[in-house]
Each structure stands twice: as structure tokens, then as C-alpha cells.
Amino acid sequence: MKFTVAIDGPAAAGKGTISRAVAAEFNLAHLDTGLLYRAVGAGVLAGGEAVAVAQGLDPRDLENPDLRTQAVADAASQVAVNPDVRAALVQFQKDFARRDGGAVLDGRDIGTVICPGAEVKLYVTASAQTRAERRHKELTDKGFSTAFETVLAEVIDRDRRDSERATAPLRAARDAVTIDTSDLSIAAAVAAAIDAVRAKYPVT
Numbered sequence: 001m002k003f004t005v006a007i008d009g010p011a012a013a014g015k016g017t018i019s020r021a022v023a024a025e026f027n028l029a030h031l032d033t034g035l036l037y038r039a040v041g042a043g044v045l046a047g048g049e050a051v052a053v054a055q056g057l058d059p060r061d062l063e064n065p066d067l068r069t070q071a072v073a074d075a076a077s078q079v080a081v082n083p084d085v086r087a088a089l090v091q092f093q094k095d096f097a098r099r100d101g102g103a104v105l106d107g108r109d110i111g112t113v114i115c116p117g118a119e120v121k122l123y124v125t126a127s128a129q130t131r132a133e134r135r136h137k138e139l140t141d142k143g144f145s146t147a148f149e150t151v152l153a154e155v156i157d158r159d160r161r162d163s164e165r166a167t168a169p170l171r172a173a174r175d176a177v178t179i180d181t182s183d184l185s186i187a188a189a190v191a192a193a194i195d196a197v198r199a200k201y202p203v204t
């Protein structure tokens with residue numbers, strides 16, 4: 001069975017939590033495509049050249065826990081502007097999306113560029129304030145001490161860079177179901193996503 005769920009949205013909107021829950025509910029494979037850009041960003045911070053790092057990426061590079069830092073997120077959104085970096089990562093994502101058994105991919109351009117034919121498209125969003133609060137808590141829980149204002153500024157800056165770039169900007173696909181998680185509990189946001197997927201899930 002081929003079945004693709006495309007989940008896009010800005011930083012810290014809840015895509016990760018929703019994607020993992022949808023994947024578990026329907027027994028689908030999950031790819032967090034942000035990790036690809038983070039791995040390239042980390043490679044550049046380590047002195048590599050962005051396109052060469054993207055072309056030489058190994059799936060094992062995605063398992064590095066250091067990819068979750070703010071510095072790497074920022075570097076990721078800078079390399080993500082480069083069309084040659086994006087081009088180097090397209091085929092891996094497309095192959096993952098059409099694997100047997102179905103897949104969930106989350107990112108910025110999944111419903112618009114990587115999988116325009118995805119059976120389900122979700123656009124998960126929330127206010128910048130809410131997203132910065134969540135990201136700040138996440139970082140604090142992991143032991144990183146960063147001021148809230150710094151996190152908020154970084155979220156706004158990255159939103160702008162991701163939305164304004166020429167190649168594959170962050171945008172809801174025309175046929176996406178939007179879930180605004182600003183005032184939703186995790187359980188309610190996950191339930192809304194699962195309902196949207198179930199409505200399209202093939203009856204066996």
C-alpha cells in the first residue's frame with residue numbers, strides 16, 4: 001500500500017508530536033525532514049560546504065542528538081535557502097514517501113513540493129508566542145539555558161526566512177487541512193490530525 005501523509009508548518013507548531021502520533025496510529029513510517037536540513041547545517045558548522053554535505057548525507061547522520069540545538073536550527077534554515085541543497089535532498093524524501101506500507105513526512109514543503117499528490121496534507125500552525133513558549137520549555141527541559149526573548153526572536157527570524165525564500169517557501173498547500181494548535185491540548189491536536197487522516201485512509 002502507498003499512502004502519504006504530508007505535514008507542514010512553522011517551527012515548534014507541534015508537527016513532530018502530531019507526526020509521531022499519526023505514524024503510530026496507522027502504523028506508517030515517519031521522516032522528520034527537518035533533520036535532513038539540520039544535518040546539513042551541522043555539517044556546515046563543522047566546516048563543510050553545504051551542497052557537498054547534502055550530497056554526501058548518510059541516514060545515520062540523522063541520529064545525532066546535537067541536531068536539536070538552536071544553533072543548528074538556525075544553520076539549517078540558512079542552508080535550506082540554497083536550491084542546490086534542497087535538490088540534493090529531494091529524491092530521498094520522495095522515495096521515503098512512496099515506500100510500501102505508507103509514510104508520514106513532516107517539514108515545510110512536503111505538501112507543496114515533495115509530495116504534491118499526498119493522500120492527506122495537514123498544515124499545523126500556532127501563534128509565534130505559543131511556539132516560542134513550547135520551544136523554550138523543550139530547550140529548558142533538555143538542560144539548555146536560553147532566554148525566552150532569544151527563542152522568540154529566533155522563531156520569528158526563522159519563520160521569515162522560511163516563508164520568504166524563493167525555493168520551496170513555507171506555505172500551506174491549497175488542499176491542506178489547517179490545524180491551529182495555539183489553544184489546543186496535545187491530545188486535541190493529535191485527535192484532529194488522526195480524524196483528518198482517517199477520513200482518507202483506504203478501507204481494507
Ligand code: CDP
Nearest residue numbers: 011012033034035037076077080107108109
Ligand atoms: O523543529 P523545527 O520546526 O524547529 O525545525 P525543523 O523542522 O527541524 O527544520 C529546521 C529548518 O530546516 C527549518 O527552519 C527550515 O528552514 C528547514 N526545513 C526546510 O526548509 N524544509 C523542510 N522540509 C524541513 C525543514
